[in-house]
Amino acid sequence: MAGEATRRGTLPVQRLRAGDHAFCRYTDRPRWDLVAAYTWTGLARGEKVIICPAPQADRDTVRERLEEHGPSLDHVCARGQLVFASMRTLLLPDDRFSAARQRQRIQEEITGALAKRFAGLRAYIDMRWIADLGADVEEVMAREENAAQLFATRVYSEVCAYDTSAFEPAVLDAMHAAHPHDLLDGPGSLRALHAAGLVRLVGEADMATQIEWISALREAFKRSAHDGRLVVDLSRLHFLSVGCASDLLNLATDAHRHGRIEVRLDHGKATLLVGLGSRYLSHVVLVEDS
Incomplete structure (x- = not known):
């Protein structure tokens, strides 16, 4: 899927870090693969996780949906690392929403998580609670x-x-x-964000998204052919397969009008491209993102 680059931080859910505040949308049914990836990433990092599903959702069913994408949650639930809650219970004893009360309760949850030696706290909140509590949308x-x-x-x-x-x-x-951030639809997605002299590829580049990957790169090379300079930003790419990495180098090899192709990426992906022969392309410059 293609779009235009903006200042917003579009990320795959696996790349969210402590301190991030992200928006996602769905139609009718949540993307349980996204919720599961967010949950398991936090659990693996030693964080406490609070899941607030839609008010009408059955908690046992929500748990079953998460376990479809990972192992049993018995252990983490038993030790209090994973909690299923609701905005209604979170705000108790208050029976209405206020930003101050919500902020107070979340801060209390953060303090409690740290006191129990969890690395931090992460929450997934389905915003259908707004109608359930009759909250004012403008206030939210x-x-x-x-x-x-x-x-x-x-x-x-x-x-x-x-x-x-x-x-x-x-x-x-x-x-x-x-x-500050918005999320891709779910794991396994790829989004291309184009701007002048830049293409930012976000998500996962593998066999499932290879056609989109090649199409986005070809479009970027075409757009930048006149100036001869292109930045390929892979800093928000969660996964890069050998096949897609080879596609990038093959397209760069054929980009005769380009004097410089700068690829921004992490150390692991840089190692992959070097292993595939990027050093033999003098106009391809790898810039590692710290």
Whole structure:
């Protein structure tokens, strides 16, 4: 899927870090593979995870959906590392939403998680709680826009999930703009973000997305042929297969009009490209992202 590059931080869910506040959307049914990836990444890092599904969701069913994408959750639930909750119970004893009360309760949860020697706290919150509590959408929007204090210490991360069938398009646009990051639809996705002299590839480049990968790179080479310079930003790419890495080098080899192709990537992907022969392409420069 292609789009235009913006200042927003579009990320695959696996790349979210402590301190990140992210927006995602779904239609009718949550992407349980996304929720599972977010959950298991946090558990693997030693963080406590709170899942607040849609108010009407059955907790046992939610757990079953997560276990379809990973091992049994018995151990982490028993030790309190994974908790299924709701915004209604989180706000108790208050029976209505206020940004101050929510901020207070989340801070208490962060403090409690750290006291129990968890590395931090992460939450997945289905925003259908807004209708369930009869909360004012404008007040919730203000909270989303002014939540930076919660994330400043970089021990808390949050994904806010919006059902597109439950919110007006204008509300979704405003909530989307209020978050520093937005997520790809789920694991296994690839998105290409194009700008002048730049293509940023986000997600996973493998056999399943190879056609999109090649199409995005060809488009980027075509757009930058006049200037002869292109930045291929792979810093937000979660996975790069050998086949897709070879495609990049093959296309770069054929890019005769380009005097410099700068590839921004992490050490592991740089090692892969070097192993495939990137050093023999003098116009290809690898820049490792620290």
